[in-house]
Amino acid sequence: MRNFFKIFFACLLALVIFTIVAFFFFLAALGGLSKKERPVVTANSVLVLDLSQHFSEQLQRDPLGFFSSDNRDVPGLYDMVRLIREAKTDANIEGLYIIANGNSNSYAASEEIRNAIQDFKTARKFVIAHGDIITQNAYSVANIADKIYVSPAGMLDWSGYSVEYLFLKGTLDKLEIEPQIFYAGKFKSATEPLRSDRMTEANKLQTTVWLSDLYADLLMKTAEARKVDTATLHQLANDGTIQTAKDATEYKLVDGIKYDDEVKDEIKSHLNLGKYEKINFITASTYLAAGAIRDVKGEKIALIYAEGDIVDGRADQGTIGSENYRTLIRKARLDKSVKAIVFRVNSGGGSSLASENIWRELSLAKKEKPVVVSFGDVAASGGYYISCGADSIFALPTTITGSIGVFGIVPNLQNFFKNKAGITFDGVKTGPYADAGAAYRPLEENEKRMMQASVDLIYTQFKQRVSEGRKMDTAYVDSIAQGRVWTGRRAKEIGLIDRFGGLNDAIQCAGRMAKLESYRVSEYPEPQTFMEQIFGENRDPMNYAGKMKAEIGEDNYVIFQELKRVREMSKGTQARMPFRFVVR
Incomplete structure (x- = not known):
């Protein structure tokens, strides 16, 4: 027994010492890696904007980024806009290259980025965009470029906007789940997928209006950038005319058909680089790490x-x-x-x-x-x-x-529990409303009136806040x-x-x-x-x-x-x- 404890405590001590040493080695490595050199933006650089990269509101740091020599932090949207604006006056940045193989950013975010690019162009620096398959959302940003190209085997999507809603009422019916729904506002369609198998007329109206607004915005900005009237653009989408890269070029939606290497050669000509010289592309993450956004005092x-x-x-x-x-x-x-x-x-x-x-x-x-x-x-x-x-x-x-x-939604799962799962409930309560809102039974009529009254009260308060503000x-x-x-x-x-x-x-x-x-x-x-x-x-x-x-x-x-x-x-x-x- 004495030998057992001797071995046990010796192993325990060794484990503690090893843990402490490993911890300090980790801190040392962490400190050394965190001091990696800040990248430098050299002359004749080109800023790269990859639209497939989603820009959240705030900077997204890679928690393990210090283990890599690459800069993998993703700028926030405000950062990205500022980076483009900084590049406008940065003597080392000669132009902007937009990769338009899709766009992971929604409409307003894309508009902020596009506005920044439009401002960038006032510095008379080149803006070139290229994509293999250019989606409409990517095109809504890339069409502001001086030149936009599509790959020979690629295409530009130009078909207009559609919106899809998902309805779950049929699923709930099959499961015998009753969503007890209370709402205020005839357009409040957040509960439609639970109470209907299709859009209501009110929702169709509002959706048609806002979707048409987004589409009109695309048409107007494309018309201005590409010098093609909106009626023609609308007809091209309605007729399904743009099916190939050649179609997109013929109808002036893009400037030409080029492979990636041909686009890079054009960028080299802007930079006066030789055939075998390398283009110094700077990603948004690297430009941010280089300190492009400077601290301002005040x-x-x-x-x-x-x-x-x-x-x-x-x-x-x-x-x-x-x-x-x-x-x-x-x-x-x-x-x-x-x-x-x-x-x-x-x-x-x-x-x-x-x-x-x-x-x-x-x-x-x-x-x-x-x-x-x-x-x-x-x-x-x-x-x-x-x-x-x-x-x-x-x-x-x-x-x-x-x-x-x-x-508000109060689910009634009584039939689901009983008929699908074989579960029933029973109990006692001290008052008629002690178990109000329980999922295992339907609401009684008075409970429904109370729930609707609560929703109406909050709606009135909401409107009052808007009225005052x-x-x-x-x-x-x-x-x-x-x-x-x-x-x-x-x-x-x-x-x-x-x-x-x-x-x-x-x-x-x-x-x-x-x-x-x-x-x-x-x-x-x-x-x-x-x-x-x-x-x-x-x-x-x-x-x-x-x-x-x-x-x-x-x-x-x-x-x-x-x-x-x-x-x-x-x-x-x-x-x-x-x-x-x-x-x-």
Whole structure:
């Protein structure tokens, strides 16, 4: 026994010593790798914009990036716009190369990038775009280029826009699940997939309007860039004329048919490089790591990003938790060094209670310093709720906004449990409403009236917030509310936003309102530490979502997401825009 303990404690001591030594070796390696040299942008460089790269609102750091010599941090959208603007005046950047093999960014984000490229062109630096198969969303950005080319065996998609909705009523019927639905606003179509097998007339109307607005925007910008009238462009799509790369060239949608190597040769000619000389392409990640975006001194403007679903309590990054954002906004409000707040919203909404709590904190901040809101791709329902009290609201014509309405869902699974799973429930209660909302039984008529009354009350409160914030008559607010979705272009006409512009325009406005001669922007939420990125809640180090999408396919993954949203929507009264749609 004595020998056993001797060996046991010797092994334990060795393990402790090994762990300590390994830990310090890890710290040393971490410190050495984190000091890797900053890349340098040399003369005759070309900035590369790959539209297939998704630019979230904030910088996406690669937690293991320091183990690689490559720069793998992905700039945020605001970073990307600033990088293009910096490249405009950077003497080492001679031009911009756009890879247009698809576009992972939505309409408003794409518009911000396109506007930055348009400004870049005023420096008389070349902009060349190329793609093998150029989607319409990629083309909406790439058509601003001086020259746009498509591969000989490739194509340009020019067929117009369509939108697809997923309906689950038939599935629920087969499972004998009854979604007990309560909503306010005739256009509030977020519950349609659960209560119908097709679009209602009201939803068809609103969808037709906003989709036509997005399509008209594409036609107008293409007409201006390619010098082809909108009627001709519309007819080309209706007739299905553009089927090959040759068709796209013949009808002047692209400038020519070229392989990748031929495009690179053209870029070399712009740079006066020889046949065997290498083009110094600089990715957005490398340009960011090189310090292209410089720190500016001056007073502080707090830039708070709010991206994702709005939920109650605390939440991880990528979701707007009411507790997290109350804390962030309050911190900016009470910080005397912060002279103005810019609130960047990219959200289709969520919990009505969480939206009210965030609205309250912003309304308090507005009393002490300027509050300017900038809308991203989507700022609808709860996303609009939290924003409507700002001093000024900026959006782009292609932003999806409005959807002022609420709903609630209480699932009745009684028949599913009994007939499909063979499960029954029984119990006792101290009052008639003690088990109200339980999934194992249907709501009684009085409970239904109470639920609808609650939804109506929250809807009235929502409209009141809009009325006060936008200085509108409540009757007028009701006429433009009803859960209806609007594009930014129409939102400006009806008074839901103040100005067209991107995030940079909103920041400049905040600076003017605070009467600042110079300012620096502090971004929140602050970037996560290495340990938070690796071990934080809801991390997906194995990229299960990406693997699932690859395994079951993009369309099936959308169905999976919708089923998850059905579960989310039953968590209290929701101020959420219509269910996710796919625009093709």
